Amino acid sequence: MQNAKDTFYVTLQSRLAALNPARTIVVRGVVRPGTLVEENELPSAAVPVDAFRLQWTGLQANSAGPLPLVAMECSIQYATDGSSGNGSMDRGRLLSAMDAELAAALGAEPHMVPKMNYAAAGAGIAATPMGTNVFWADPVFGAATAVDERLERTSTVQVFAYQEAGEL
Secondary structure, eight states: OHHHHHHHHHHHHHHHHHHOTTOEEEETTEEEESEEEGGGSOOOSSOOSSSEEEEEEEEEEEOSSSSOEEEEEEEEEEEEOOOGGGTTTTHHHHHHHHHHHHHHHHHSSOSEEEEEEOTTOBTTBOOEEEEEEEEEOOOEEOOOEEETTEEEEEEEEEEEEEOOTTOO
16 A cells, blocks of 8 residues: 555646646755645644645555555645735635645656666656556545634545555
């Protein structure tokens, strides 16, 4: 399952960065594309705004076929405080822009990518292709909510992958 989660995250991050390269966040002093997986970050009381935060919130496995099919729910949370130059009165426009970016990234064809193993990636080592794909459904956008001066939304997407032999 971890390979499928990593593959989906890297795919979404690269698609979102291509759509809006200016959407970045600073995590521990490093500027990164504006997408993160909360379970992979150090706990923090501060909620990043103008960024997409992924959480894996559901899991189902069907072992009826030759390879188990795993369905995972990914919750994508994002928020904006608006821009100071506009007195935060552009929160709705900025949230709508994030909605459009997420819809475009997840709606872009194909809705599947080869599953990759990122366990050894880094330090000049490339991710290793696996034998199956990761694929996903269209996102479901929740209602926008106002929390103090912040406007936020949670969208969910179902992500599917076959569990290959030897995967955790």
